Amino acid sequence: MTKFKFYTIFLISAILVSCGTNPFTGKSTLALVPNSQILPTSFQQYNQVLEESDVIKEGEQAQMIERVGYKIANASERWLAKNGYPDYTENYKWEFSLINDDQVNAWAMPGGKIAFYTGILPIAENEAGVAAIMGHEVAHALANHGQQRMSAAQIQQAAGAVGTIAIGDDQQSQQLFATAFGLGSQLGVMLPFSRKHETEADEIGIKLMAIAGYNPEEAAELWQRMKENSGGGGPPQFLSTHPSNDSRIQNLRSMTEEAKKEAAKFGVTSFE
Template identity: 85%
Template structure:
């Protein structure tokens, strides 16, 4: 067996073995890096960010972030238990922190570590707006999107290495391949992969916010405000890690009624703005 065929066979086996499952979609997911490795790294990095940031511990806004975060996390655990995954978050350590920073941003790390920046709160506008953001970030953590991105990055590197091996010792061809492959895999694979995660987090998150008792109609309104705040600009969707504002708004509008129906299964029929 040639070196190229051996590497290709190993790569295929590596991918097949390294798969998990998303409980919300039922689809197989990339899981080449195990949670036993990811979660300790995530918790350490999250704590480092908090140490280097101005974390707001007291006051109405900090209390709201904690309150909304716990309600959405509890909603997710109710959904998981009801759908046959009662132990899914056993290794999670939910944590919700508000950071004093003008960035219009919020993010999640594997294992339930969520951060909000004060800069996004005026756009959230109300508690339901915060819940829409929180649902999205909690969904990222639950769907193991961080694990999938790390796994996809490993595959991207491995395929590049296999392609280089196939070209032998021709350095010029290797350089041309590396440039073309780097751009092509980024635009054609990694960016769509990231946009898929964002859409998936929207779809999961809007259900979680509704089960938590927040009006899912507020999710589309939030993104209308996000679009207005950005001036409606941004790169073309195919060059972005996120869906366009317009497609996101329309998608959330379409999902709102299904989210209310999902919440009704848990006895939630009235919603907070």
């Protein structure tokens, strides 16, 4: 067997056998790197970020971040239990930290580690706005988007290696292939993959915030404020890791009624 055939078969086999399931969509997901390896590293990295940051541990804002975070997390666990995944988060260690920093940002790490920067709070504007952001970040953690990005990066690297082997020893051809493959896989696969995750997190997050008792209409309003804060600018969507602001606003508005219907299944019919 040639080296090319070996690596091709290995790559295809790894993709086929290394799949998980997203409980919210029912779709198969890439899982080349198991959570048993990811979570300990995630927890360690999260703690390192906190050690190197100005974490606000007391006061009304810090309390709000924790309150909203646990309400969203509890909503997710209620949904998972109701839909046949009662043990899905058994290895998660939910933690919600407020970091004193002007960045307009919030992020999630695998296993339920969430960070908010104070710079995003004025745009969140109210607790429901914080819940819209929190629902999105919790959704990233629940949908194992970090695991999928790591797996996709490994596949991208392996596919590049297979292509290089197929070309042979011609260095000029290898360089041309590397440039074309890098650009093509980034624009055609990795960036759309990332945008898909963002849209998926919006879809899951808006339902979780509604189940937690927060008005899902606030999600679209939040992104309207985000658009205004950015001046309406940003790169073209096909060059971005995120959908455009207009796309998100439109999608979230179209999801609002479905989120309310989902919340009603849990007895939640009024929202704050």
